Amino acid sequence: MRQRDEYEMLRRRISVISYAVAAVFAIFTLGFWHHQVIQGARYKELAEKNRIRNIPLVAPRGRIYDRYNRVLVDNRPSYNIVLNRENLQRSLEETVEMLASGIDMTVEDLMERIDRKRSEPKFRPILLKEDITVADIAFVRAHQYELPEISVDVQPRRRYVGGELAAHALGYVGEVTEAQLATREFGDFKSGDQVGQSGLERIYNSVLRGRDGFRRVVVDKLGREMPVPELGGLENDRMEAPATPGNDLHTTLDLDLQLAAEAAIGDRAGAAVALDPRTGEILALASKPAFDPNLFATRISITDWKSLINDPQKPLQNRAIQNHYSPGSVFKIFMAAAGLEAQTLDALDHAFCNGHAVHYGRAFACWKAGGHGRVGIHDAIVHSCNVFFYEVGEKLGINRIAQYTTAMGLGRKTGIDLPNEDAGLIPSEEWKQRVYKTKWYPGETISVSIGQGAVSVTPLQAAWAMGGLASGGRLKQPHLVRPERLEKLGFKAPKLRTEEYPMHQGTVDIVSRAMWGVVNEGGTGTRARVDGFDVAGKTGTAQVVGKQSYGKGEQFEDNAWFVGFAPYRNPEIAVGVFIEHGGHGGEAAAPVAHAIFDAYYRKKTGQSPDGRITAVAGGL
Numbered sequence: 001m002r003q004r005d006e007y008e009m010l011r012r013r014i015s016v017i018s019y020a021v022a023a024v025f026a027i028f029t030l031g032f033w034h035h036q037v038i039q040g041a042r043y044k045e046l047a048e049k050n051r052i053r054n055i056p057l058v059a060p061r062g063r064i065y066d067r068y069n070r071v072l073v074d075n076r077p078s079y080n081i082v083l084n085r086e087n088l089q090r091s092l093e094e095t096v097e098m099l100a101s102g103i104d105m106t107v108e109d110l111m112e113r114i115d116r117k118r119s120e121p122k123f124r125p126i127l128l129k130e131d132i133t134v135a136d137i138a139f140v141r142a143h144q145y146e147l148p149e150i151s152v153d154v155q156p157r158r159r160y161v162g163g164e165l166a167a168h169a170l171g172y173v174g175e176v177t178e179a180q181l182a183t184r185e186f187g188d189f190k191s192g193d194q195v196g197q198s199g200l201e202r203i204y205n206s207v208l209r210g211r212d213g214f215r216r217v218v219v220d221k222l223g224r225e226m227p228v229p230e231l232g233g234l235e236n237d238r239m240e241a242p243a244t245p246g247n248d249l250h251t252t253l254d255l256d257l258q259l260a261a262e263a264a265i266g267d268r269a270g271a272a273v274a275l276d277p278r279t280g281e282i283l284a285l286a287s288k289p290a291f292d293p294n295l296f297a298t299r300i301s302i303t304d305w306k307s308l309i310n311d312p313q314k315p316l317q318n319r320a321i322q323n324h325y326s327p328g329s330v331f332k333i334f335m336a337a338a339g340l341e342a343q344t345l346d347a348l349d350h351a352f353c354n355g356h357a358v359h360y361g362r363a364f365a366c367w368k369a370g371g372h373g374r375v376g377i378h379d380a381i382v383h384s385c386n387v388f389f390y391e392v393g394e395k396l397g398i399n400r401i402a403q404y405t406t407a408m409g410l411g412r413k414t415g416i417d418l419p420n421e422d423a424g425l426i427p428s429e430e431w432k433q434r435v436y437k438t439k440w441y442p443g444e445t446i447s448v449s450i451g452q453g454a455v456s457v458t459p460l461q462a463a464w465a466m467g468g469l470a471s472g473g474r475l476k477q478p479h480l481v482r483p484e485r486l487e488k489l490g491f492k493a494p495k496l497r498t499e500e501y502p503m504h505q506g507t508v509d510i511v512s513r514a515m516w517g518v519v520n521e522g523g524t525g526t527r528a529r530v531d532g533f534d535v536a537g538k539t540g541t542a543q544v545v546g547k548q549s550y551g552k553g554e555q556f557e558d559n560a561w562f563v564g565f566a567p568y569r570n571p572e573i574a575v576g577v578f579i580e581h582g583g584h585g586g587e588a589a590a591p592v593a594h595a596i597f598d599a600y601y602r603k604k605t606g607q608s609p610d611g612r613i614t615a616v617a618g619g620l
Contacts, residue, residue, distance in 0.1 A: 055153070055214060055216070056125070056153070056213075056214055057212060057213040057215055057240075057241075057243040058155045058212055059156075059209070059210025059211050059213065060075040060210055060243070060245045060246065061075065061156070061158065061173070061194070061209060061245075061246045062209075062245065062247045062249055063075070063248045063249070064170060064249045064251060065249070065250045065251065066255040066258075067250070067251065067253060067281075068255070069250070070255050071161055072160070072162065072165075072166065072253070072255070073160055073161065073170055075158060076157055076159045077154055077155075077156060077157075078130065078131045078156065078157035078298070079131070079132050079136075079137060079153070079155075080129065080130050080131070080132060080152070080153050080154075080155055081103060081127075081129040081132055081136060081140060081150060081151075082126060082150070082151055082152075082153050083114065083126040083128055083150060084149050085125075085126065085149065086122050086123055088149050089148060089149065092111075095147060095150070096110045098143070098147060099128070099147060099150060102139035102140075102143065103128075103132070103139060103140075113128055114128075117191065120191055124190075124191070125151075127192060130157075130298040130299055131298040132152070137152055157297045158172070158294070159294065159297065160297070163292050164262075164291060164292050164293075165258065165259070165262060166253060166258050166262075166285065166286070167199075167287075167290040167291055167292070168199060168285065168286075168287040168290065168318035168320065169200060169282075169480060170199050170201065171196055171197065171198035171201035171202050171203075171293065172197055172198055172201060172295075172296040173194045173196055173197060173293075173296060174194065174197045174300075175192060175193070175194060175195075176193045178191075180195070195209070197296070198419060199318075199418060199419070200249065200251065202419050203418060203419060204249055207246070207247050208249055209246045210243060210244050211243065211244040212243055213240070213243035213244070214240070215240045249481060249485075250481070250482075250485055251282075251480050252276075252281035252282050252283065252480055252481070253282065253283065253284065253285070254283045254284060254600075254603075256599050257274050257284040257596055257599050257600060258284045258285075259599075260284075260595045260596050260598070260599035261274065261284045261286040261592065262286045262288065262290075263595065264595035264596070265286060265288045265579070265592055266288075267289075268579055268580070268588075269288060269319070269579070269580040269581070270288055270319065270577070270578050270580050270592075271286060271287045271288070271318075271319035271320040271459040271577075272284065272286045272320070272459070272575070272576070272577045272578075272593075273286075273460045273462075273575065274463070274574070274575045274600070275463055275478055275573070275574055276572060276573060276574075277464075277467030277468060277470065277471045277474075277476065277571055277573075277574045278471070278476065278571075278572065279476055280464075280475075280476030280477050280496060281478075281479065281480075281482070282416070282479065282480045283573065283600075285320050285321075285480070287317070287318045287319040288319075289313050289315040290315055291315045291316060318418070319459065319578065319580070320459045320460050321414075321416060321418055321421045321459075321460045322420050322421065322458075323458065324422050324423075324424040324425065324456040324457060324458050325457065325458075325459075325542060325580075326451055326453070326559070327410075327451040327456070327457050327462060327540055327542065327561060328450070328451040328452065328542030328558075328559070328585065329384045329450060329451055329524075329539060329541065329585070330451060330462060330538050330540035330561045330562075330563045331405075331448075331449075331450065331457075331540070332380075332381060332384065332389050332449075332450060332451065332538065333381065333469070333538050333563075334404070334408055334410065334465065334469070335389050335393060335405075335449055336377060336380075336381060336389075336510070336514075337404070337469055337503070337511055338400065338404035338405060338408075339395065339396055340506075340510065340511075341404060341502065341503065341507055342400055344392070344395040345395065347376075347377060347506070347510055348376070349377065350375060350376045351374075351375060351385070351387055351388040352373065352374050352375075352387075353371040353372040353373060353375055353385050353386075354370075354373075354387075355368065355369050355371035356371075356387070357386075357390050357391070359390055359394055359442075359446045360441075360442050360446070362446075364386070364390055364446050365386070366385060366386040366387045367386055367541070368383075368385075371387070372388075375387075375388050378510070378513065378514045378517060381511065381517070382518050382521055382522075382523040382524075383523060383524070384523075384524050386450050389449045390446050390450070393445050393446055393448060393449020393450075394442075394446065394449075397445060398440055398444070398448065399429055401426070401445070401448060402426045402427065402428035405426050405465075406426050407501040408468060408469055408473075408475075408501065409461060409464050409465035409468050409499075410457050410461055410462075410465050411424045411425050411426030411455075411457065411461075412426075414460055414461060414464050414477065414478045415477045415478070415497060416460060416478040416479060416480070417480055417481060418480065421458075421460075422458055424457040424458050424461050425454060425455065426455055427444075427448060427454035428440070451540060451542060459576045459577070459578045460576065461576075462561070462576040463574045463575060464478055464574070464576075466538075466563045466564065466565060466574050467574030469508070470508065470536070470568070470571045471571060472503055472505065472508050473500055473501045473502060473503030474499070474500050475498070475499040475500070475501075476496065476497075476498055477496045477498070483495065483496060512536055512568050515536035515537055515564065515568065516534060516568040518536070518537055518538055518564075519537050519564065520535070524539040524584075524585065524586040525562060525564065525585075525590045526586070526590070527586060527590035527594055528562055528590040528591070528593040528597065530566070530597045530598050530601050532605070533597060533598075534567040534568045535564055535565075535566040535567075535568070535594075535597050536564055536565055536566065536567075537563060537564020537565070537575075537590070537593060538562070538563055539560075539561060539584070539585030539586045539589065539590060540560070540563070540585045540589075541559070541560060541561070541583070541585050542558060542559045542560075542561065543558055544558060544559060557581035557583050558581070558582075558583055558584070559578065559579070559580055559581060559582065560579040560583055560584060560585040560587070561576075561577065561578055561579075561585045561589050562575075562576075562577045562585050562586075562590045562592070562593045563577070564593055566597055572600075573596075573597070573600050575593045575596050575597065577589040577590075577596075579592070
């Protein structure tokens with residue numbers, strides 16, 4: 001009996017074990033079926049991804065051309081060292097230590113670059129060194145088995161053909177910053193992308209940028225690329241999606257005029273602008289000293305960056321549009337036009353200049369110690385008599401001066417398609433009360449009437465306003481890219497603004513004829529004269545500090561201006577030149593204007609530009 005019970009117990013145990021074994025096999029079978037059949041496609045995809053790497057193909061930015069299709073900005077191939085963190089075979093510190101000595105970088109520099117990107121997804125490569133040398137490439141290739149996580153990628157880099165030429169107009173590119181990525185403008189960019197940071201590169205970034213692609217390669221378990229011609233991989237996946245280059249940008253710049261302007265300014269600090277007043281097209285925009293945008297095409301070195309930002313002459317500033325200055329005697333042209341239009345000045349009015357004049361109980365000097373004698377409006381402009389314009393300013397008053405000159409385009413932004421344009425300033429009673437909480441004193445108007453005091457303009461404003469005045473009161477919005485070209489590329493372009501203000505033809509004739517005399521009748525602007533081309537203009541010499549405060553250093557020298565147009569009837573080109581601490585406008589600024597007018601006239605008449613300019617332009 002007892003034996004039978006033991007037998008039954010054994011049988012039950014065997015049955016339980018059998019059921020348990022069967023259950024286990026059933027679970028394994030179900031699990032294998034689930035993984036192999038139900039989840040098979042997913043795991044196959046994961047397996048494929050383990051052996052497939054996507055190599056990004058960076059799209060080149062569009063080229064930038066001048067108005068005659070000469071290349072100003074191009075691209076060149078650049079090789080970079082990148083870290084693929086998905087394939088790490090050791091710690092980052094060990095990898096960096098092995099790499100640093102071979103590519104002439106410190107461990108600290110490499111780790112700093114990695115740390116800045118550590119929070120990004122691991123599949124995104126980290127750029128360790130840009131624009132590497134042949135020796136760097138050889139080192140990485142020779143150690144690809146020890147460092148499978150390190151690879152060499154090719155990427156297009158910006159090439160600014162003329163170096164510093166037109167640097168402030170063209171701008172430069174740089175890696176998008178974290179702050180920029182948080183803005184709407186750069187919302188569809190990713191860390192590591194190159195974007196326009198200034199100039200046309202910034203304003204037309206969406207036009208110039210391309211669309212990145214990719215290339216898929218097979219790698220072994222160590223992450224090394226395998227020479228496999230076919231992926232045979234994921235369904236519906238392509239081996240390659242080629243990068244789409246950005247759109248080319250055709251500007252209104254004339255390379256010959258740009259070269260002429262920059263060569264004439266030379267090593268001095270200043271700016272020159274040339275535009276077509278009939279259309280608003282910018283023909284030349286120069287600012288000196290300049291910088292080489294190629295420094296930014298790769299990651300700019302700390303030494304170069306500090307050199308730029310610590311330079312007392314501020315080469316990164318675009319003096320043509322971002323700096324405002326007292327216009328000096330250039331402002332007298334707008335005073336004359338305002339007086340004639342307000343009828344506080346008559347074409348037959350005269351003043352007697354004995355070297356000074358008393359207004360509101362204070363003596364104001366003329367630049368000519370002995371005076372000009374009896375002068376009318378024509379001679380007052382030709383010889384730049386201060387005393388004559390003191391009277392014009394007193395009769396107008398500051399509010400009418402502000403009303404007329406602002407309408408003419410001064411003291412406000414022009415709307416040029418460049419970033420960070422300065423508005424300048426035309427003072428008024430309201431402005432002083434609002435800013436300084438005090439009233440305007442009539443004596444201040446006397447200083448403003450000759451372009452001193454609180455009034456300030458940019459070189460672009462001066463050229464734009466002068467071109468508009470000479471054109472009969474018509475202002476065309478300045479621009480470097482024609483909207484119709486953008487529309488052809490499929491981009492929405494804002495309509496260019498045209499402004500017209502009341503201006504009698506008699507007023508235009510009087511001031512234009514007098515400005516012709518400044519250049520061609522022994523006036524202060526004779527150095528801007530071009531044989532055969534009716535150049536009209538006005539010089540300006542603006543004090544930096546009061547005469548009693550003058551020192552001996554260059555920083556105390558007057559600023560020099562010349563603003564003019566040609567031909568003086570129906571002008572085709574307006575030019576504004578500013579030379580910082582240049583001294584007299586006729587000596588420092590007028591020759592720069594001459595170089596621009598001369599290059600324009602030679603091209604217009606079919607003559608060859610200056611031989612040196614042709615040689616440089618040909619090289620571009």
